[in-house]
Every structure is written in C-alpha cells, then in structure tokens.
Amino acid sequence: xxxxxxQQPAQRLARLFQTSLPHPRRxxxxxxxxxxxxxxxxxxxxxxxxWRHSLQEPGEELIDFELADDRVRRVDVAADAPDWLRGAQxxxxxxxxxxRFLRCPFFSPEEELRWSHAAxxxxxxxxxxxxxxxxxxxxxxxxxxxxxxxxxxxxxLRHLSWVxxxxxxQWSERRYDEARRSPFPPAxxxxxxxxxxxxxxxxxxxxxxxxxxxxxxxxxxxxxDAEPCQDAPIVSLSFGLSATxxxxxxxxxxxPLAMRVRSGDVVVQGGASRGCYHGVAxxxxxxxxxxxxxxxxxxxxxxxxxxxxxxxxxxxxxxF
Numbered sequence: 662x663x664x665x666x667x668q669q670p671a672q673r674l675a676r677l678f679q680t681s682l683p684h685p686r687r688x689x690x691x692x693x694x695x696x697x698x699x700x701x702x703x704x705x706x707x708x709x710x711x712w713r714h715s716l717q718e719p720g721e722e723l724i725d726f727e728l729a730d731d732r733v734r735r736v737d738v739a740a741d742a743p744d745w746l747r748g749a750q751x752x753x754x755x756x757x758x759x760x761r762f763l764r765c766p767f768f769s770p771e772e773e774l775r776w777s778h779a780a781x782x783x784x785x786x787x788x789x790x791x792x793x794x795x796x797x798x799x800x801x802x803x804x805x806x807x808x809x810x811x812x813x814x815x816x817x818l819r820h821l822s823w824v825x826x827x828x829x830x831q832w833s834e835r836r837y838d839e840a841r842r843s844p845f846p847p848a849x850x851x852x853x854x855x856x857x858x859x860x861x862x863x864x865x866x867x868x869x870x871x872x873x874x875x876x877x878x879x880x881x882x883x884x885x886d887a888e889p890c891q892d893a894p895i896v897s898l899s900f901g902l903s904a905t906x907x908x909x910x911x912x913x914x915x916x917p918l919a920m921r922v923r924s925g926d927v928v929v930q931g932g933a934s935r936g937c938y939h940g941v942a943x944x945x946x947x948x949x950x951x952x953x954x955x956x957x958x959x960x961x962x963x964x965x966x967x968x969x970x971x972x973x974x975x976x977x978x979x980x981f
Contacts, residue, residue, distance in 0.1 A: 662885070663853040663866040663896040705882045705913040705938050712905050712919050712942035713879055723905070724920040726752055726762055732918070736761070739861040746859040754918065759894070759932015760908065761860040765925030770956035773925050774969045777900045779846070780871055780981050781818070781972060782806035789843055790824040790871075810971050821873050828868040835887050837868065845869070853896050862894040862931040874980040876902060876946035882909060882917070882938045885930075894931030900924050901980035903948035909938035924950050924976070949977040 724730055736753045738746055750764035767773050784790055787802045794802050794817055801808065801817040809816035827845035828837045850866045857864030868888075872880065885895055899922050906928065909917035919942065922928065930937065957973035 663849070663864065663869045663898075703913045704916050705907070705909045708909075708917050708919075709879075709882055709907060709940065709942055712907065722919060724754075724918060726750075726764055726920070726926075731755075733762075738859045742859040743855045746855060749859060751860065754908075757908070757918075757934050757937075759862070759930065760934040761862075761929040761931070762920070763856065763859070763927035763929070765923065766856075766859075766927060767925050770950075770952040771969070773900055774953060774957060774972050776852075776898070777972045777976060777981070778806075778968055779849070780873075780900070781809075781975065782968070784824055784826060784846065784871060785818075785821065789846070790826050791829045791841070791843075792824040793822045794820060806968075806971075809975075823873065824871045826869040826871065827866070830868065830870055830887065837887060852898075856896050856927055856929065857894060860894075860929050860931070862929060864893050864896060866896070871981055874902070874904070874941070874944045876944055876978070878941075878944050880941040882907065882913065882940040884936060884938055886936070891935060894929050894935060897928040897930070899926050899928075899980065901949055901976040903945045904980060905942040905945070907938075907940050907942050908934065911936050911938075913938055923948070924953065924980075944980050947977070 724732060726733060732755050733752050734755060736751050738749055738751050742749075745768065746766055749766040752762040752764070754760045754762075765773075767776075782805075785792065785802065785805045787795075787799075792802065794805075798817040798820060805816070805818055805821070809818040826849070827842055828839075829841040829843070830836075831838055831841065845867055849869065853864055853866035853869075874880075901924055903921060903923045906920050906922045907917040908920070908930075909915045911933075915938070917938065930939065953976055954973045957970040
C-alpha cells in the first residue's frame with residue numbers, strides 16, 4: 662500500500678499512503694445508532710468469516726472485474742494520465758465514491774516480475790526498510806533474497822511478513838514517527854504517482870507497507886486511519902496469488918462487497934472509500950498466472966533472467 666506524507670505546516674506497494682504530521686486520534690469501533698437501536702452485530706466480521714471458508718467461485722456475490730456485473734461500470738482514465746496508462750481498463754463500483762480498480766495495467770509479465778523482484782530483494786534490505794524480521798532475524802536481513810536462492814529451506818524469507826518503506830508505520834502505537842524514515846524507492850514513488858494521476862486522484866507516495874502472504878492467509882478488516890493526510894488515496898498493488906478482497910463501509914455494521922484481485926491488479930481507495938473498512942478474506946492457492954513462469958523461462962525482461970526465474974518460482978507459493 663502506498664501513501665503520502667505532505668510537508669504542509671503542522672502537517673502509506675504493494676499500499677501507498679500519504680501521511681503528514683501531526684497524527685490523528687485513533688479510530689475506535691463505535692456502534693452506529695439505527696432506528697433508535699444500537700446494533701451489536703459485527704456484520705463485516707460475519708461476512709469475513711464466511712468468505713474465508715467459501716470456495717471463492719465468482720457468482721452473484723463475488724465481483725469479478727473480468728465478468729459483466731451491474732455493480733461495476735467502466736470509466737475513462739483521466740485526461741492527463743501518463744501515456745503508458747491511457748489504454749488501461751479502469752472500473753468503478755456503483756455507489757462507492759472514489760473507489761477505482763485497474764485491471765493489470767503493466768505492459769508485460771516481465772514488468773510484474775521486476776516489481777516482484779524489487780519486493781523480495783531491494784526492499785527487504787535493512788538500509789531500505791524496517792521489517793518484522795528486525796525482532797527475530799536481525800542478523801539475517803542482509804542479502805535476504807540471495808540467501809533464499811542459495812538455501813530456500815533455511816532462508817529467513819520464510820518468516821517475512823512485512824516491510825515498511827519511507828515513513829515507517831509503528832504497529833504498536835498505530836502511528837507514524839517523523840524521525841523513523843528511510844529514502845522512499847524513487848521508482849515506486851513514480852509508479853504510485855502515475856497510478857494516482859490515471860484515476861484522477863493525485864498522490865505523492867511517501868510511505869508504503871509491503872505485506873507478504875502465504876496461501877489461505879488473510880488480513881482482518883481495518884481502516885487506514887493513521888495517516889494525518891486522509892484526503893490522498895491509498896493505492897494497493899497485488900502480485901502473485903489471487904485473493905478475495907473485501908470493501909465495507911465506514912463502520913463494521915456495513916456488509917462488505919467481495920471482489921477477486923489478481924496478480925498485477927491495482928485497487929485505489931480515494932474519496933469516501935478512503936475511510937472504509939477493508940481487508941483480504943483469503944489468499945487463493947494455485948492461482949498464480951502461468952504467464953509469469955512462462956516469461957521467466959523465456960528469459961525476457963532485459964536481464965536478470967536467473968533472478969526472474971527465482972521470483973517466478975516463489976510467486977505460486979505467495980502473494981504481496
């Protein structure tokens with residue numbers, strides 16, 4: 662996820678965020694009064710549990726952007742979209758302000774593999790990020806991807822859950838610290854800015870959380886409310902296995918929409934959808950696209966063929 666941290670007076674692939682200090686107060690779960698009564702059922706949680714154990718086949722409930730659905734409409738990319746995104750397949754959800762879905766806008770499978778390689782190699786280096794491994798495998802973080810390729814069964818990569826880039830999110834305090842930051846990857850920042858322009862929602866990425874998933878793993882419903890700049894969108898990039906993504910409302914009493922997200926897809930939460938509960942109900946085993954392995958085997962991608970083949974072998978077992 663990518664976000665932004667505007668340096669205004671007194672002012673998070675992957676998801677990109679725009680932060681900005683000072684930090685807001687935490688959002689607490691407060692029941693919303695409906696018809697004079699206080700509902701007690703966590704509707705989002707009930708749907709989340711159901712989707713986590715379902716067969717995940719597209720149907721009346723699951724939105725698949727590759728299929729016709731009256732809840733989805735095709736929209737034009739912005740007039741000032743970068744040239745490489747002018748032909749992108751961009752969709753909106755009817756009745757959900759600011760939500761946009763880009764069907765894999767990348768030029769080629771090799772490009773997907775290069776971004777995946779960055780997430781597994783460059784972004785995991787200790788000078789580039791903070792990570793869950795800092796607490797348990799601090800001495801093994803350097804050259805993590807090279808270690809994995811040399812000895813996969815003993816690599817600390819098996820224990821990697823997340824890294825943060827740019828402004829580092831503080832999980833216990835649920836906030837960003839102005840003093841805790843690393844240089845934001847320029848190429849990732851440019852990608853996030855391009856995607857924001859394409860959907861008409863400007864973004865200058867300054868923070869990212871990169872999550873690494875195994876099959877059948879999930880992310881509970883949450884709101885990204887730690888970024889003081891809540892006007893800029895969240896941009897979420899997906900690579901590897903497909904997943905079922907849930908988008909709810911501003912409280913947990915709203916039933917979420919479920920949608921299939923595949924490798925290369927981009928979700929943008931702007932407008933009112935920026936404050937909606939969302940999460941990943943389940944990562945789906947056996948869904949990595951064959952095009953990635955085929956591209957790596959063909960040796961494309963402008964060099965780094967061995968690295969790309971290693972990435973293509975990792976992706977059928979994970980998602981980020």
